[in-house]
Amino acid sequence: MEVRTRAPGKIILSGEHAVVHGSTAIAAAIDLYTHVLFRLPAPSENHESIELELKDMGLVFSWPSRRLEEAFTAIDIIPSTLETCSPDCLKLIASLVEEKNIPEDKIWLSSGICAFLYLYISVHRFKPAMVAITSELPLGSGLGSSASFCVSLAAAFLSLTEVISIADEKNGWLTLNKSNLEIVNKLAFEGERIIHGKPSGIDNTISTFGRLIMFKSGELIQIESTIPLRMLITNTKVGRNTKALVSGVSERVFRHPGAMHAVFTAIDFISKELASTIETPATSDISITGRENKIEELMEMNQGLLQCMGVSHDSIGTVLRATAKYKLASKLTGAGGGGCVLTLLPTLISSTVVDKVVEELESLGFKCFKAQVGGEGLQICYG
Ligand SMILES: Nc1ncnc2c1ncn2[C@@H]1O[C@H](COP(=O)(O)OP(=O)(O)OP(=O)(O)O)[C@@H](O)[C@H]1O
Ligand SMILES: C[C@@](O)(CCO)CC(=O)[O-]
Ligand SMILES: [Mg+2]
Structure with missing residues (x-):
């Protein structure tokens, strides 16, 4: 069998x-x-x-x-x-x-x-x-x-x-x-x-x-997305372990319960707002670009809060700065501490710009790829 x-x-x-x-x-x-x-x-x-x-x-x-x-x-x-x-x-x-x-x-x-x-x-x-x-x-x-x-x-x-x-x-x-x-x-x-x-x-x-x-x-x-949600994934190739990162966050909660719970509440709002932005009907008054700008801002806010939790990494910072030069928003994905970073590729971005970003990130030693989402x-x- x-x-x-x-x-x-x-x-x-x-x-x-x-x-x-x-x-x-x-x-x-x-x-x-x-x-x-x-x-x-x-x-x-x-x-x-x-x-x-x-x-x-x-x-x-x-x-x-x-x-x-x-x-x-x-x-x-x-x-x-x-x-x-x-x-x-x-x-x-x-x-x-x-x-x-x-x-x-x-x-x-x-x-x-x-x-x-x-x-x-x-x-x-x-x-x-x-x-x-x-x-x-x-x-x-x-x-x-x-x-x-x-x-x-x-x-x-x-x-x-x-x-x-x-x-x-x-x-x-x-x-x-x-x-x-x-x-x-x-x-x-x-x-x-x-x-x-x-x-x-x-x-x-x-x-x-x-x-x-x-x-x-x-x-x-x-949930159903009404926009394409194209993401560039950059692997920093920095090894990390989810178990250790998750327990590091719990230790921070133990040391600073009030502040950390405020961070978790903020992230709860961010996720809910992100879901409603992604699901907004295509017929709504807000253009796709308007919604993409909102998603980018929410990604940036989430990344800042992940930093507060102590799960970012220098390599992630390098990816954030490289993509920001092209006015693109990024955040770590998964447990952080290295690993992969997501960058939203807006609908109107030209393939020349995407190629330039990928070239720059790969010249820094990272590996970029695109994956089908959903x-x-x-x-x-x-x-
Ligand atoms: N194909 C595989 N063969 C053997 N072990 C695997 C395989 N895939 C995952 N593992 C186990 O899972 C561990 C990686 O899990 P970990 O949760 O740290 O990372 P991840 O799942 O890739 O990232 P994240 O949890 O942040 O999404 C490996 O160290 C190994 O023990
Ligand atoms: C870091 C974490 O939130 C996601 C890992 O992909 C851990 C978990 O939810 O089990
Ligand atoms: Mg895992």
Whole structure:
């Protein structure tokens, strides 16, 4: 039995970090995916391990099924689907991952591999399996690689159970109905908890459902944009870790609760205003340029508040200054601390100006690309 899944990365237009503390945020899916190939071998194949291949990195990890079963039985914990991983269970999983001697320069993969083991065992226990993963996303750069990893894995594992069933077909890919997507999203969230520590759930939700969403306290509202929302994405290539940045913000809240709550309230207003600007009917009196100016101002305000939270970075400042020379507005996206920066490309901007901005940013050592915004979420294909 075999299944393939793919789940998209995302950009956050406004509200990252504040969303962890209950503010509204807006996110859109992008057309860069994590792909999973999952196979449950037939008994005749005599395959006796759970094998994970990270194809982009040329790494393969494998755990004998019997060894895993013995280790979990010894501590009397068998994770069950959709339950949060307990501290004891996570400790055991971390030790099983540590045994694999991950190369020092790839040690940041450990949390993803722990999430993989947890998601797998919670659905299929210790059944032998082969899982291969590739990703079109830069990992650990603010574009939701961890969430698309968890969503594509959760969907692959659940697809070979009775829990979910296929709803529809489009271009060779199958999609799930809303209640099945909710189950996948819930399981993926448990994986994100292992990678992010305290996720808001926005990244796994946009990766599962796709399109453009407004998200607050675990609830999503799908929104429709009436303007193109073309974004230039600049990867500063400065590595960072979402878990550490999210906990840094919580520490700042602990030190300055009043000021930080005022910042979160301001961001809640910014996200709501951004949503209504994006959704304004095309027939309204305000021109597209007028609305784009408003979006740019809101992006700048959000960036300033992200700076207040301590999640910006010198490299992000460099991108902001370079794009400001061309009168373009930018903000970090995702957890910040490096990673990716968004720049709105207004409808009337000429391709010559865009080329010049890209040339300047790339001459500074950054990598620029454009992504389609607001596309499909999770998709499945049985092999
Ligand atoms: N394709 C993958 N293979 C293995 N591990 C992955 C993969 N994609 C993501 N991960 C795991 O997720 C971690 C990166 O997650 P992190 O949340 O820090 O960044 P991000 O999700 O790319 O950005 P953000 O959370 O700001 O959107 C990696 O260190 C790794 O553990
Ligand atoms: C920084 C954060 O707000 C977004 C990361 O893409 C974390 C989260 O919401 O889980
Ligand atoms: Mg992440």
